[in-house]
Amino acid sequence: MIEVTGLVKRYGEKTAVDGITFTVEPGVVTGFLGPNGAGKSTTMRMIMGLDKPNAGSVLVNGQRYATLKSPLSEVGALLEARAVHPGRSARQHLRVLAATHSIPNSRVDEVIELTGLEGVANKRVGGFSLGMGQRLGIASALLGDPHTLILDEPVNGLDPEGVLWVRNLVRYLAAQGRTVFLSSHLMSEMAITADKLIIIGRGKILADTTVADFVRGASKHYVRVSVPDDAVARFRFALESAGGIITDDESASPTQVNAAMDVSGLDAAAVGELALVNGVALRELTPVSSTLEEAYMELTADSVEYHTVDMSTGEHTAPATGAIPVATGANSAVPDGSAVSDSPGMPVPPRNSILGDGSAEGGPSGGNAPDASKPPGVPPGVTLDTAGMPLPTRRQLREAERAATGTIPTLTDEGGQQ
């Protein structure tokens, strides 16, 4: 059980965590989700008593971390950066930690076996791959058989098998009645691992909900329909008469020619039949399913810390705040496939810009900025959001790039309900 109340952390001018309050309950996996720089790691460090909050309080199992009598059996943590001296072997590292609680060496061997580190347990950690380091971090977290687990990006650097293993492990640990709190910037991973979601952006809680609710609110199906201009009014009436709801109607704007409208409540077949009955020529008929990832993107679009720059226009790809409904809870996160809202007349950047063929990523969910016409990679020499943000470190840029290039498979609705 973790209780966070009014937590604030400032670094100079910048407020990293801005008065957040939430509770992490035992028995379930709680996901802590947010873009890079949203304040996830800072919050976790404050829970662990490593960073001092400027205001607010954190209680772990009802106590301040610093007053815990047996910290390793109360809380096991894997924090973002590798917290191991490279000159020690994995086994030595674990024994050093175990010694503080007089935890027997047999337990050290147990967690080594559990995390699949037997083969490298006596090798120096300096030579470990990212994935091996991550396993050692998980082994350290499990060492004290803790009531509460705090895992910051636990699947970073793990192979698919390792990812699956972590997913099963945390679910198993939660089922034992432990509190499990894990962070990620990947909605897709959280949707299949966590039971509850706390979404954070720019240091504020954007949503505190269950995964089931979030999925329910996020999974929207609609049909994108385009008809000749002279038939728009007639067909819109036909659609509405048949029970369709037109959610996004670009054709209503006089400047748009042959623009599409989004119709929900009818499937593509029904729309096609309506067109036939009404004698309207269809120019486009596209069934669209917005993904969980998109819903998350929109929720956090306003709080993405590091925006990429569209090199062709030199403009920041500022979040299209106007196009996005302000979401205060997950259920209000209306997915809107048309987040790409280039205003008419704005030059469309060439696909094959100097940044290379980022177009392969395609799709509105290709990047963490809403402008999908822009190559999603973070270019070198990038300039940043001008809102007084410090220059990002190389690591932050790398992470932003990793997040932007969308190496994760797009989550389908079916996947979200597993």
Add this chain to the structure above:
Amino acid sequence: MSTTNLAPDIKEPEVQGATSPTSDSLASTVDGPSVFGSSFDHHVVNFPRMLRSEWLKLWSLRSTWWVSGMTIVLMAGLALLFAAIMNTMINDPEVMAGANGAAADPSAANGGMGNIDMAAIAVLIIVIGYQFAQLTVAVFGVLAISNEYTSGMIRATFSAAPRRLRTLWAKLIVVTVTTVAIAVVGLALSWLVSHPLLSRNDMAVDFGNATHVRAIVGTILYLVAIAWLSLGVGTILRHTAAGISTVMALIMVLPMILSIIVATAPTVQWVSDINKFLPSVAGERIIMGGIADTVMMGPGMESSANMLGPWPGFLVLLGYAVLALVIAAVRIKKTDA
């Protein structure tokens, strides 16, 4: 690193802990769907356990073995080298002739082996290794904490033992014990290897002589104080390279520069005043006071009149060390890890 044996042989989760919860674990888990009890609920953190952890930490690094071994070997090696040189010089007829001549005329300044305390030379030969040992001890002291900040290990350390001052004191004790051990073994070996050569020439440490004993015990104390200073500086700076260069500048470079100025411009009194209060210059007096003065008096050598007494000098060094540790304690407690 070979990754051939890294095949992910991942076991099904089989974490123990579904053991029957004790009354204690019941109290610490509230309102859970199922109450979880850890197998280690009763394993509390205490200072002896933290000491053991710090001890394991230090000695699980190869560098610790290397550096302490090298220090001991070099201390003994230097003693053997100087003893051999003395042995050769004393048995050289020309040198001895000069010495005899000087003995006939004690007031004359000479380069021979005349009016000097031969036993003091024996002490000097045994303790001279401190010049090297202080460098390795300084590296030990800085690294004991800076490598935790550099590697991120400090977060694991503070997660396991959140009371940070205790970590600092545990490190202080471990570093002290290690330093004393290195110094004692180094000095004992120095005596063992040099004694056969020196005693042949009637040069033996007089363990009944207070000055001799103070020089030898002082070497241990001096090295401990340098280790404390270094641990303090390392905790304040949290950076290995910065910490080591700061300590080196304090105990090596500054005294070197100032002693050159003192030697070339002996009339500039304030330089000399600063010089004698530098950590290592002041601290060394507990070793060298009354020993080096009798051995190395001559042109170009600083006269002990410009120096602090043995114990006041050591207290000045100890003052620096304690000051560094106090600042370190405030910093480790107040600053984010």
